[in-house]
Amino acid sequence: MLKIEGLTAEVEGKPILKGIDLTVPTGEVHAVMGPNGSGKSTLAYVLAGREGYAVTGGSVTWDGRDLLALEPEERAAAGLFLAFQYPVELPGVGNATFLRTALNAIRRARGEPELDAMQFLRLARERLRALSMPEEMLKRSVNVGFSGGEKKRNEILQMALLRPRLAVLDETDSGLDIDALRIVADGVNAMRGPDFTALVITHYQRLLDHIVPDRVHVLVDGRIVRSGGPELARELEREGYAALQAQAA
Amino acid sequence: MNLVTHAKGAAGFLHRFEGLRERLPGARLPWLAALRDEAAEAFRAQGFPTRRVEAWKYTDLQPVAAAGFDEPLTPVDDALDLPPARAGARAVFVDGRFRADLSSLDGLPFAAGALAQRLDALAGRLGALARPAEEPMAALNTMLFEDGLLLELPEGADGGVLELLSLATASERPAAFHPRHLIRLGRGARLTLIEAATAPEGARYLHNPVFEIELAEGARLTHGRLQEEAARAFQLATVYARVAAGATYDNFTLNAGGRLVRNEIHVALVGPRAACHMNGAQLLAGEQHADTTTALEHAAPSCTSRQTYNTVLMGRSRGVFQGRILVRQAAQKTDGYQMNRALLLSPEAEMDSKPQLEIYADDVKCSHGATVGELDPEQVFYLRSRGIPEGRARAMLVEAFLHEAVEGVTDEPLRRALDAAVAGWWARQEEGLAA
């Protein structure tokens, strides 16, 4: 279970998160929606432990463990995965090398045996097929020269390989055409199960047609101002955020 | 044999200094006398460097050392043919001496005039930036300067556009003059300085100016240098600029004239968010040799520098670009970029480039690039396939290349002056090619 209580955080001295309370029971998928600048990406980065995103109060626990006390790689080993809104380019670093290094680092941390090159390749091919992605993707440098859609699919490929127990998807739908959106959604849905928990961060309801959340939370100006069932997303799509923003102000 | 200095040349200047020592402007000022003596020592030690000296690897001063100069004749008050003014305000120097009668500096909202008249007020300022021990031409200048332009803009002043015209007269024997220009802009002050150097065809001289430029916080100086010296002349210019926080120094140098020319610029960005743009074009033909040497020091954080130099070479000309970017440890968040391109239009031309990065801070973004080559045959073909005759096609591409160097200049009056100079040069070359 992911439990966020009274979380406040600032970036460059500016308060962005102003007291977030949010609980995601294990096995559920929750959506966080909100207008631009409401703090959605900040929440994602704080959960993943990015430098420069300073937590000023509150707590985040994952299965009772203090997530905020961990280094980014320790969070990954604990089962957290952040799908970046803007995946980072790593020139010269082959995608396969990167994925295998990451996978083995996590397996090592969990006390599982590492995969050798052949075992890894078999696994990676299988996952690629499942996501209808070309094998050529493994040979290229991480995200370098990838289109926006390819970058997002690469994030989903990483997720499929690393098999996190808690995924945070930061605007994974932005910049995707409808086919790519379906591939991404299928990738996430395939992971769903009693052991998979996810926080889907999005601006639009569109993605939630494909990944149907158990709960929807609305983030405005650093606070959750409303929570509800999947129907809340459709309501927001119809009526926009303006009313909620006015309410929050 | 001395490997690092030309045996001839320096002795004549040192001898002249001995003779003039008591009569040079400011000779009775102890600080200035000391400064000149030190400079003389530095010049005695360095002389005219040979190519064994790294800073002069590609420019041989042998022709200058061998020339044998006289001091300029006493200025004649003859009416001189002045080129049309490029701005309302103009300071005119003839053979290195200020000519009030030819200048129009009345009514300016700031102090502008002859340096020689104000030497007593310049202790600690004159010589604050120049480094005679490192740059032998600055040593020569310090030793022998007689005059120069003194500009002081108070805080917030908008100086508009000012022209600095340097004329040399033709005389029997080659003359040498070493003007020393001191420019200081107070906080937030602005000025466009268009410096033009020219002379009647056939004049032989050495023009060896030194600029010391200080820009206070937020000041902005646009400094255009139009070097159109006479075909047999030498110009060896050294510019020192010190740029405080938030201030901007823009330098654009056009090297189009002269037999042997060096344009050496040292800029230090000493306050956060200071900026420097150094751009230039070298247009060379015949036996010309032109050298642009820049040294840019990032000494404070978050400063920006941009440099673009384009050189076109025809005939047996030789172009040199040396550009060094130094980023000190304190200068985090530096953004430095430098590009130099050269177009060889003749099989006998030569271009030598030495771009250089020296970096001691880690959070920086610095890059440089250099290309040397001829016109792209594919581009020429493309134009021809659209019906443009080859000669015209080539001319268009050269013009585009030249234009590229100038297009970064945002200051309108300077831009017009540069465009005119570039177009004039290219027209002369085309005539020459046609003939």
Next chain:
Amino acid sequence: MPAVNETIETVRSVTEGTYKWGFETEIETEFAPKGLNEDIIRFISAKKGEPEWLLEWRLRAFKAWQAMSEPRWAAVRFPPIDYQDAHYYAAPKRRPKSLDEVDPELLKTYAKLGIPLREQEWLAGVATSPDGAPRAPVAVDAVFDSVSVATTFRERLEKEGIIFCSISEAVREHPELVRKYLGSVVPPADNFYAALNSAVFTDGSFVYIPKGVRCPMELSTYFRINAKSTGQFERTLIIAEAGSYVSYLEGCTAPMRDEHQLHAAVVELVAHDEATIKYSTVQNWYPGDAEGRGGIYNFVTKRGACRGARSKISWTQVETGSAITWKYPSCILQGSDSVGEFYSVAITNNFQQADTGTKMIHLGPRTRSTIISKGISAGHGQNTYRGLVRISPKAVGARNFTQCDSLLIGDRCGAHTVPYIENRCMSAKVEHEATTSRIAEDQLFYCRSRGLSEEDAVGLIVNGFCREVLKELPMEFAVEAQKLLQISLEGSVG
């Protein structure tokens, strides 16, 4: 070629922060007395049973050297070297006649370094790459202090007419070849260190590939400085006749000592018509400790002459060791359409200094050169790329492309780029690009969020940064080089 088997162990011990090749072999060594003079040169020449012409050649070089002074233009700083305070000859006392007679201590030493000297061990798969896979056999010339102690796979190579032996042996067995080519690319008085080497060189490798032969295996020399207060001055000469091909590798290590030791090698390559020489170096001399004590001064002259039309010389270097590196593997592109390449990775950590680069001298028409240089500075390291591209008037249609990238890790190190571009040919095209940056924070975070430790993340990103160069190394060596890069950067993060 760094340790193979040991690499795994080294990677495991990354946190211990030690140079794993720093052991010393207890072996009976014969020294020349300390000092440098004509008598010492005569001593070396006599020890090697050299002909008179070579002694004369050495003495002329020595005379020239005496009139020269150390070059000081490189961006490296070191106290004056007392050239009289070193042994110029040190050799194991027991000299083997065949591999079976090699001192077991020596065999052990090379085995420990991952370089089996017994061919059957290669064939039995004793040599393994870090992935545990057996490696393709490599012919090795092992140079221990001043002498070559063993050269493997000679018979197999001889079948193809290939000569691979120590240079001392070549002087005896193939004097006509040595006399023709020695000093023809790097003249004895080329520079201070080359002159010193010419006067006192003790051993090194000699390779001759006959016309049209493609060398069937990688050739390799493994240099080891072992004795105290010695310098190593090896001389390598590689000749590729028309239409031949050879890939050659060199590796080097030394014990950890507080004193600085001088390594001043000369390498000469000659490629005739349509011949290709690929020369790879993984330089892992002892770099000194974290405070800058000790380490090798690596002052090396390497130059290749592309004499023939369409010949090609390709230098690849991974420079991770040495306290100071001063080397500029160069190509003289004389033959028309000949090709020169220089791929370099140089790492400086702690107090290491490197001033390295290349010269591409374009003389022939349509000659082409490529320079890719990746410099990484960490700790207090100073890293300089210095290169010259010169296009002569006759090099019609010549091309050069240069890319120099520097990466800074920490704010006490320095990265410098000093290219010289001299073009005297209108139809030639020269392009140069250089960048300097650090590892971006978002790259590090991205890797860490996928579970990589900061150190692994840096290693991965640095390897990516160097990929264009590493891919030029023969594959198995590339894997080792990658590990070595990471080890060299150890302690530079956090």
